[in-house]
Amino acid sequence: QSVLTQPPSVSGAPGQRVTISCTGSSSNIGAGYDVHWYQQLPGTAPKLLIYGNNNRPSGVPDRFSGSKSGTSASLAISGLQAEDEADYYCQSYDSSLSGSRVFGGGTKLTVL
Amino acid sequence: QVQLQESGPGLVKASETLSLTCTVSGGSISSYYWSWIRQPPGKGLEWIGYIYYSGSTNHNPSLKSRVTISVDTSKNQFSLKLNSVTAADTAVYYCAAMDHAEHFQYWGQGTLVTVSS
Numbered sequence: 205q206s207v208l209t210q211p212p213s214v215s216g217a218p219g220q221r222v223t224i225s226c227t228g229s230s231s232n233i234g235a236g237y238d239v240h241w242y243q244q245l246p247g248t249a250p251k252l253l254i255y256g257n258n259n260r261p262s263g264v265p266d267r268f269s270g271s272k273s274g275t276s277a278s279l280a281i282s283g284l285q286a287e288d289e290a291d292y293y294c295q296s297y298d299s300s301l302s303g304s305r306v307f308g309g310g311t312k313l314t315v316l
Numbered sequence: 317q318v319q320l321q322e323s324g325p326g327l328v329k330a331s332e333t334l335s336l337t338c339t340v341s342g343g344s345i346s347s348y349y350w351s352w353i354r355q356p357p358g359k360g361l362e363w364i365g366y367i368y369y370s371g372s373t374n375h376n377p378s379l380k381s382r383v384t385i386s387v388d389t390s391k392n393q394f395s396l397k398l399n400s401v402t403a404a405d406t407a408v409y410y411c412a413a414m415d416h417a418e419h420f421q422y423w424g425q426g427t428l429v430t431v432s433s
Contacts, residue, residue: 206360240419242361249410249426250361255419293361297418301377305351305363305418 226294338411
């Protein structure tokens with residue numbers, strides 16, 4: 205059971221917009237700690253997609269955006285493309301677990 | 317651009333010690349928190365721990381008693397030792413560079429370690 209909760213799967217057709225939620229608690233997201241998002245294409249290492257809740261590293265398309273409110277965060281992907289099919293993970297810091305860095309369980313995005 | 321490369325045995329016997337090394341290139345060893353993260357087959361990511369170039373460490377409480385992370389600044393390398401392994405420790409092990417802003421900015425390609433009985 206992950207400290208951060210994500211839906212196991214989401215799907216959307218090309219061109220559509222999808223969102224992936226990441227629900228935490230008062231000891232992580234709700235305490236004000238930043239949320240970061242990673243994209244893991246099949247058979248590859250995770251790649252930083254969003255950092256500091258809503259910042260994109262250089263090279264990440266602006267189709268990807270992040271937000272945070274209360275004890276939850278969301279990743280939005282607009283203009284879905286086939287190449288977006290991947291696993292997505294959120295990550296934050298949890299103050300109740302001796303300084304642990306925690307990940308969500310991951311969400312599989314399927315482009316229909 | 318920081319590059320990381322894991323190395324070490326791909327097969328470890330149960331009850332023995334898993335040992336991996338990560339070689340860092342293209343960046344200063346003093347710039348990041350050098351981390352280990354693992355991913356069991358078909359499952360999600362689990363943070364194992366990190367070390368700073370000064371030697372300070374932090375580990376996942378669920379693994380803390382079995383984990384040792386060390387750094388060799390002269391070789392631009394850091395290492396992971398996980399003792400008393402079981403089949404549950406079978407995973408792809410990634411080394412990663414964690415920025416001071418707490419995100420994992422750079423990742424190695426990962427190495428599969430299988431624990432055999």
